[in-house]
Amino acid sequence: MxxxxxxxxxxxxxxxxxxxxxxxxxxxxxxxxxxxxxxxPPQPVPAEVPVFAAVAPAPAAVEEPAAVEEPEQALDLYEQKTPLVGTVYLAPQTGAAPYVSVGDHIGAGETICIVESMKMFNQIAADCSGVVEEICVSNGQIVEYGQTLFRIRED
Structure with a gap:
Protein backbone atom coordinates (compact mmCIF):
# COMPACT_ATOMS: atom_id res chain seq x y z
CA MET A 1 0.00 0.00 0.00
CA PRO A 41 -8.21 19.49 33.03
CA PRO A 42 -10.89 19.97 35.65
CA GLN A 43 -11.49 23.54 36.64
CA PRO A 44 -10.90 24.34 40.29
CA VAL A 45 -14.06 24.60 42.33
CA PRO A 46 -14.07 27.31 44.95
CA ALA A 47 -14.02 25.68 48.34
CA GLU A 48 -16.64 26.67 50.83
CA VAL A 49 -15.29 28.11 54.02
CA PRO A 50 -16.57 26.07 56.97
CA VAL A 51 -18.60 27.96 59.51
CA PHE A 52 -17.87 27.13 63.10
CA ALA A 53 -20.56 27.56 65.69
CA ALA A 54 -20.07 27.80 69.40
CA VAL A 55 -20.76 24.51 71.12
CA ALA A 56 -21.87 24.18 74.70
CA PRO A 57 -19.30 22.45 76.88
CA ALA A 58 -19.86 18.76 77.60
CA PRO A 59 -21.15 17.76 81.01
CA ALA A 60 -18.36 17.23 83.52
CA ALA A 61 -19.00 13.56 84.19
CA VAL A 62 -21.06 11.17 82.14
CA GLU A 63 -21.95 7.98 83.87
CA GLU A 64 -21.18 4.93 81.75
CA PRO A 65 -23.90 2.31 81.56
CA ALA A 66 -23.10 -0.87 83.43
CA ALA A 67 -21.55 -3.59 81.30
CA VAL A 68 -24.01 -6.24 80.21
CA GLU A 69 -22.99 -9.53 81.74
CA GLU A 70 -23.40 -12.74 79.80
CA PRO A 71 -25.58 -15.39 81.35
CA GLU A 72 -23.64 -17.92 83.39
CA GLN A 73 -24.60 -20.75 81.09
CA ALA A 74 -22.84 -19.03 78.14
CA LEU A 75 -19.61 -18.76 80.13
CA ASP A 76 -19.11 -22.52 80.31
CA LEU A 77 -19.71 -23.15 76.60
CA TYR A 78 -16.83 -24.11 74.32
CA GLU A 79 -16.45 -21.69 71.42
CA GLN A 80 -15.58 -23.48 68.18
CA LYS A 81 -13.65 -20.93 66.13
CA THR A 82 -12.67 -20.86 62.49
CA PRO A 83 -9.02 -21.52 61.67
CA LEU A 84 -9.40 -19.77 58.29
CA VAL A 85 -10.65 -16.62 56.62
CA GLY A 86 -13.29 -17.45 54.05
CA THR A 87 -16.93 -18.21 53.39
CA VAL A 88 -18.68 -20.59 55.78
CA TYR A 89 -21.15 -23.19 54.53
CA LEU A 90 -23.33 -24.94 57.09
CA ALA A 91 -24.48 -27.69 54.67
CA PRO A 92 -22.56 -29.89 52.23
CA GLN A 93 -24.45 -28.43 49.25
CA THR A 94 -27.34 -26.12 48.42
CA GLY A 95 -30.65 -27.59 49.54
CA ALA A 96 -29.05 -30.27 51.74
CA ALA A 97 -29.62 -30.58 55.47
CA PRO A 98 -27.07 -28.68 57.58
CA TYR A 99 -24.19 -30.58 59.17
CA VAL A 100 -25.46 -29.65 62.65
CA SER A 101 -28.40 -27.85 64.21
CA VAL A 102 -28.95 -26.34 67.63
CA GLY A 103 -29.59 -29.18 70.09
CA ASP A 104 -27.63 -31.81 68.11
CA HIS A 105 -25.09 -33.92 69.96
CA ILE A 106 -21.77 -33.98 68.11
CA GLY A 107 -18.61 -35.95 68.59
CA ALA A 108 -15.07 -34.60 68.56
CA GLY A 109 -13.70 -34.73 65.01
CA GLU A 110 -17.16 -34.67 63.40
CA THR A 111 -17.53 -32.30 60.43
CA ILE A 112 -19.68 -29.35 61.52
CA CYS A 113 -19.26 -26.97 58.55
CA ILE A 114 -17.08 -26.07 55.56
CA VAL A 115 -14.99 -22.91 55.13
CA GLU A 116 -14.12 -22.04 51.55
CA SER A 117 -10.81 -20.23 51.42
CA MET A 118 -8.82 -19.52 48.26
CA LYS A 119 -11.16 -21.79 46.24
CA MET A 120 -10.45 -24.70 48.60
CA PHE A 121 -13.28 -26.27 50.59
CA ASN A 122 -11.98 -27.06 54.08
CA GLN A 123 -14.02 -29.29 56.36
CA ILE A 124 -14.08 -27.94 59.91
CA ALA A 125 -14.18 -30.66 62.55
CA ALA A 126 -15.55 -30.24 66.07
CA ASP A 127 -12.80 -29.74 68.64
CA CYS A 128 -14.87 -31.37 71.37
CA SER A 129 -17.94 -33.51 71.84
CA GLY A 130 -21.13 -32.07 73.26
CA VAL A 131 -24.43 -30.41 72.40
CA VAL A 132 -24.59 -27.51 69.93
CA GLU A 133 -26.09 -24.62 71.91
CA GLU A 134 -25.68 -21.81 69.38
CA ILE A 135 -24.78 -21.34 65.72
CA CYS A 136 -23.05 -17.96 65.56
CA VAL A 137 -22.80 -17.57 61.77
CA SER A 138 -25.16 -17.86 58.85
CA ASN A 139 -24.74 -19.92 55.71
CA GLY A 140 -22.64 -18.09 53.08
CA GLN A 141 -21.29 -15.56 55.59
CA ILE A 142 -17.69 -14.39 55.27
CA VAL A 143 -15.76 -15.20 58.44
CA GLU A 144 -12.48 -13.92 59.85
CA TYR A 145 -9.71 -15.98 61.42
CA GLY A 146 -10.63 -16.86 65.01
CA GLN A 147 -14.30 -15.90 64.67
CA THR A 148 -16.69 -18.04 66.74
CA LEU A 149 -18.71 -20.42 64.58
CA PHE A 150 -20.52 -22.49 67.22
CA ARG A 151 -20.97 -22.62 70.99
CA ILE A 152 -20.94 -26.16 72.31
CA ARG A 153 -21.84 -27.43 75.78
CA GLU A 154 -19.10 -29.99 76.34
CA ASP A 155 -19.84 -33.49 77.63
Whole structure:
Protein backbone atom coordinates (compact mmCIF):
# COMPACT_ATOMS: atom_id res chain seq x y z
CA MET A 1 0.00 0.00 0.00
CA UNK A 2 1.29 3.42 -0.96
CA UNK A 3 2.34 5.86 1.80
CA UNK A 4 0.48 8.66 -0.02
CA UNK A 5 -2.70 6.53 0.06
CA UNK A 6 -2.32 6.06 3.83
CA UNK A 7 -1.87 9.82 4.31
CA UNK A 8 -4.98 10.44 2.17
CA UNK A 9 -7.02 8.00 4.30
CA UNK A 10 -5.77 9.63 7.51
CA UNK A 11 -6.82 13.02 6.13
CA UNK A 12 -10.30 11.67 5.29
CA UNK A 13 -10.60 10.38 8.87
CA UNK A 14 -9.60 13.74 10.30
CA UNK A 15 -11.86 15.74 7.99
CA UNK A 16 -14.91 13.59 8.72
CA UNK A 17 -14.28 13.16 12.46
CA UNK A 18 -13.84 9.40 12.18
CA UNK A 19 -12.14 7.52 15.01
CA UNK A 20 -11.62 4.16 13.26
CA UNK A 21 -11.00 3.18 9.64
CA UNK A 22 -10.56 -0.42 8.47
CA UNK A 23 -9.39 -0.47 4.81
CA UNK A 24 -8.69 -3.56 2.69
CA UNK A 25 -7.08 -3.28 -0.73
CA UNK A 26 -6.28 -6.59 -2.42
CA UNK A 27 -4.28 -8.67 0.06
CA UNK A 28 -3.36 -5.65 2.19
CA UNK A 29 -5.37 -4.51 5.17
CA UNK A 30 -4.92 -1.24 7.03
CA UNK A 31 -6.57 -0.25 10.29
CA UNK A 32 -6.29 3.38 11.36
CA UNK A 33 -7.47 4.53 14.77
CA UNK A 34 -7.51 8.13 15.91
CA UNK A 35 -5.78 8.92 19.19
CA UNK A 36 -8.15 9.78 21.99
CA UNK A 37 -8.22 13.46 22.79
CA UNK A 38 -7.26 14.34 26.32
CA UNK A 39 -10.05 15.86 28.32
CA UNK A 40 -9.61 19.39 29.51
CA PRO A 41 -8.21 19.49 33.03
CA PRO A 42 -10.89 19.97 35.65
CA GLN A 43 -11.49 23.54 36.64
CA PRO A 44 -10.90 24.34 40.29
CA VAL A 45 -14.06 24.60 42.33
CA PRO A 46 -14.07 27.31 44.95
CA ALA A 47 -14.02 25.68 48.34
CA GLU A 48 -16.64 26.67 50.83
CA VAL A 49 -15.29 28.11 54.02
CA PRO A 50 -16.57 26.07 56.97
CA VAL A 51 -18.60 27.96 59.51
CA PHE A 52 -17.87 27.13 63.10
CA ALA A 53 -20.56 27.56 65.69
CA ALA A 54 -20.07 27.80 69.40
CA VAL A 55 -20.76 24.51 71.12
CA ALA A 56 -21.87 24.18 74.70
CA PRO A 57 -19.30 22.45 76.88
CA ALA A 58 -19.86 18.76 77.60
CA PRO A 59 -21.15 17.76 81.01
CA ALA A 60 -18.36 17.23 83.52
CA ALA A 61 -19.00 13.56 84.19
CA VAL A 62 -21.06 11.17 82.14
CA GLU A 63 -21.95 7.98 83.87
CA GLU A 64 -21.18 4.93 81.75
CA PRO A 65 -23.90 2.31 81.56
CA ALA A 66 -23.10 -0.87 83.43
CA ALA A 67 -21.55 -3.59 81.30
CA VAL A 68 -24.01 -6.24 80.21
CA GLU A 69 -22.99 -9.53 81.74
CA GLU A 70 -23.40 -12.74 79.80
CA PRO A 71 -25.58 -15.39 81.35
CA GLU A 72 -23.64 -17.92 83.39
CA GLN A 73 -24.60 -20.75 81.09
CA ALA A 74 -22.84 -19.03 78.14
CA LEU A 75 -19.61 -18.76 80.13
CA ASP A 76 -19.11 -22.52 80.31
CA LEU A 77 -19.71 -23.15 76.60
CA TYR A 78 -16.83 -24.11 74.32
CA GLU A 79 -16.45 -21.69 71.42
CA GLN A 80 -15.58 -23.48 68.18
CA LYS A 81 -13.65 -20.93 66.13
CA THR A 82 -12.67 -20.86 62.49
CA PRO A 83 -9.02 -21.52 61.67
CA LEU A 84 -9.40 -19.77 58.29
CA VAL A 85 -10.65 -16.62 56.62
CA GLY A 86 -13.29 -17.45 54.05
CA THR A 87 -16.93 -18.21 53.39
CA VAL A 88 -18.68 -20.59 55.78
CA TYR A 89 -21.15 -23.19 54.53
CA LEU A 90 -23.33 -24.94 57.09
CA ALA A 91 -24.48 -27.69 54.67
CA PRO A 92 -22.56 -29.89 52.23
CA GLN A 93 -24.45 -28.43 49.25
CA THR A 94 -27.34 -26.12 48.42
CA GLY A 95 -30.65 -27.59 49.54
CA ALA A 96 -29.05 -30.27 51.74
CA ALA A 97 -29.62 -30.58 55.47
CA PRO A 98 -27.07 -28.68 57.58
CA TYR A 99 -24.19 -30.58 59.17
CA VAL A 100 -25.46 -29.65 62.65
CA SER A 101 -28.40 -27.85 64.21
CA VAL A 102 -28.95 -26.34 67.63
CA GLY A 103 -29.59 -29.18 70.09
CA ASP A 104 -27.63 -31.81 68.11
CA HIS A 105 -25.09 -33.92 69.96
CA ILE A 106 -21.77 -33.98 68.11
CA GLY A 107 -18.61 -35.95 68.59
CA ALA A 108 -15.07 -34.60 68.56
CA GLY A 109 -13.70 -34.73 65.01
CA GLU A 110 -17.16 -34.67 63.40
CA THR A 111 -17.53 -32.30 60.43
CA ILE A 112 -19.68 -29.35 61.52
CA CYS A 113 -19.26 -26.97 58.55
CA ILE A 114 -17.08 -26.07 55.56
CA VAL A 115 -14.99 -22.91 55.13
CA GLU A 116 -14.12 -22.04 51.55
CA SER A 117 -10.81 -20.23 51.42
CA MET A 118 -8.82 -19.52 48.26
CA LYS A 119 -11.16 -21.79 46.24
CA MET A 120 -10.45 -24.70 48.60
CA PHE A 121 -13.28 -26.27 50.59
CA ASN A 122 -11.98 -27.06 54.08
CA GLN A 123 -14.02 -29.29 56.36
CA ILE A 124 -14.08 -27.94 59.91
CA ALA A 125 -14.18 -30.66 62.55
CA ALA A 126 -15.55 -30.24 66.07
CA ASP A 127 -12.80 -29.74 68.64
CA CYS A 128 -14.87 -31.37 71.37
CA SER A 129 -17.94 -33.51 71.84
CA GLY A 130 -21.13 -32.07 73.26
CA VAL A 131 -24.43 -30.41 72.40
CA VAL A 132 -24.59 -27.51 69.93
CA GLU A 133 -26.09 -24.62 71.91
CA GLU A 134 -25.68 -21.81 69.38
CA ILE A 135 -24.78 -21.34 65.72
CA CYS A 136 -23.05 -17.96 65.56
CA VAL A 137 -22.80 -17.57 61.77
CA SER A 138 -25.16 -17.86 58.85
CA ASN A 139 -24.74 -19.92 55.71
CA GLY A 140 -22.64 -18.09 53.08
CA GLN A 141 -21.29 -15.56 55.59
CA ILE A 142 -17.69 -14.39 55.27
CA VAL A 143 -15.76 -15.20 58.44
CA GLU A 144 -12.48 -13.92 59.85
CA TYR A 145 -9.71 -15.98 61.42
CA GLY A 146 -10.63 -16.86 65.01
CA GLN A 147 -14.30 -15.90 64.67
CA THR A 148 -16.69 -18.04 66.74
CA LEU A 149 -18.71 -20.42 64.58
CA PHE A 150 -20.52 -22.49 67.22
CA ARG A 151 -20.97 -22.62 70.99
CA ILE A 152 -20.94 -26.16 72.31
CA ARG A 153 -21.84 -27.43 75.78
CA GLU A 154 -19.10 -29.99 76.34
CA ASP A 155 -19.84 -33.49 77.63
Missing amino acids: DVNKIAELANIMKTNGLTLLDWTEGENRLVLEAAAHKAA
